[in-house]
Amino acid sequence: MSNLSKYTFDKCVTTVTPCSIFHPWNSNCFGGLLVFATNVFLGSTKFFLPIYVVKLMLNYKKINQRKFVEEQILGYLRSVAYGVSFGSLFLISCCTISKIWINYFIVMQAGAVGALSLLIESTENKNMDKILFFNQLIEIFINVLTSKRIIIRNRWTETLAFMLVTSNLMYLFKTRKIKQKIPLLWFYPERSIYNVSEKRNGFPLDELCQHKKSCFDYSLDGGYNFFFIGYLLEIVRKFLPKMYIYVNTPKLIPLLLLHKDNLMMGSFLGGFVFIYRSIRCYFQQKERKELPSHTLIAALIASGTYVIKPNIQIFIIALTTTLQLLWERFSFYFNLPKKISYSQLLFCISGGILLHYRIMMPDQCPKYVKNMVDIATNNMSTTLQNRFFADIKEIELFMDGLNKNI
Ligand SMILES: [Zn+2]
Ligand SMILES: [Zn+2]
Structure with missing residues (x-):
């Protein structure tokens, strides 16, 4: 695996590149979305299950209370809905943005839009997700500084x-x-x-x-x-x-x-x-x-x-x-206005950057982010990244061939 540079992206991907580059499993936008959303649904059910199992285990004394169990089941369904909505919004945004203005940071922008789905999560999970995403963002930051040798890690x-x-x-x-x-x-x-x-x-x-x-x-x-x-x-x-x-x-x-x-x-x-x-x-x-x-x-x-x-x-x-x-x-x-949800804003930025690193810069992507995205999308993220990289490589080779012939 290696990272996809902005130079290569700009050279190979232009306004004529079809948006199916983001849904290689089906060239039709709607068909692609349907396949993706189904897989994210399956992946999310798998991803959130252990979290709720641990929650039940930690609160084993309440397990006889019907209300508590019902709350957990509803919470689980809500989390799965959040996952599906995140994935769907992400892919819809990829297609929409690529039709208007295709650019290297498209995955980041689509990820930030997808992250708005957090609004449907429960307050408790919302806070946890915000912290976890922010933590991963910091890890990416440390990885980048380490790879550029600005900091030495031992x-x-x-x-x-x-x-x-x-x-x-x-x-x-x-x-x-x-x-x-x-x-x-x-x-x-x-x-x-x-x-x-x-x-x-x-x-x-x-x-x-x-x-x-x-x-x-x-x-x-x-x-x-x-x-x-x-x-x-x-x-x-x-x-x-x-x-x-x-x-x-x-x-x-x-x-x-x-x-x-x-x-x-x-x-x-x-x-x-x-x-x-x-x-x-x-x-x-x-x-x-x-x-x-x-x-x-x-x-x-x-x-x-x-x-x-x-x-x-x-x-x-x-x-x-x-x-x-x-x-x-x-x-x-500084008495900052309380109407703006700074943490939601930060979550959108973190979500966008995490997905950008998962798809475009896998070498510097933290292991946890890779696992999380892969499980939650039922490995569609790996399919997307592999096909995306292969398509770009093919275009690059084709263009290099053209240049040589000229
Ligand atoms: Zn599309
Ligand atoms: Zn003492």
Whole structure:
């Protein structure tokens, strides 16, 4: 696989190129759309199923409640409808735009229009999709910077960057005055120093540490709990994309449960929480007051545990959460108009760029985006990309031949 450059696209694709280049399975626009929408329907049912299964598993106590199960089924159907609408709008836009003004960024533009379908999703899923797409956008950005050698990625540089980002993130949490309802994915949010009611809840006023146990036990408890969270997270991360394989071959499950990566991930998260809590408690006890700078230093040192199990997804979550908290402050201080849904706008931009990278720049497309688009379109994205690239190659060879003959 290689990327399709703007130069090659502009050379080969012109206003006379038929829009069937975007639906090679059927030269008729309507027929092409029907085939595509059917496949996206099948793909979406497959893509969203594990998400709702996990949701049911996490809420297993409510599984006897008819209302809850009905809500989940409706939510699932709504998600599938969103997938089909996204795919259909995307293809309709490809055909329409290519008839008006064919250009290299056509997939990006059609993707941005398709992303408007998110409006039909439930609020909960909407927020999750927005964050996930934004996270993937950041990953693309990192991939591009890495491929251009603007940043050098290895275990040590990534750890250093993670330490800087995380210390800032925890500082932002600690100094958070305004609290908007924004969904945050960061695994260890810190209580704000300004949140007095929460801070003094049930503790005497001179009590600095907000825990009943000794500082060491408190740190150890946190480390222990987050070790298991990390352990489970790694299992789920490996299990979900290969769910169907594990269901068919249960023999593989013990190997999955005992994989050394789970231990490493547990040590990374558990170690972070243990060190962070220990240092913060130490400063508080020593200086007899709570300062945001304690959080900054504690987080800077604790996030060094990233080196045990570098994980670009967690790094990106830290980065996006930092950007979310900065945006929260920015929009509040500058009193930005609330009527505009900035997050929807960002989702459309992210959706467009992700699809552009999936189809036109597969070499720099994150693995998760590729899998997501491929499953959700029942592999039609691969068919589209392969045929698209083959067609362009054919036109290029034909044009080169013409030039030689002239
Ligand atoms: Zn068409
Ligand atoms: Zn303490």
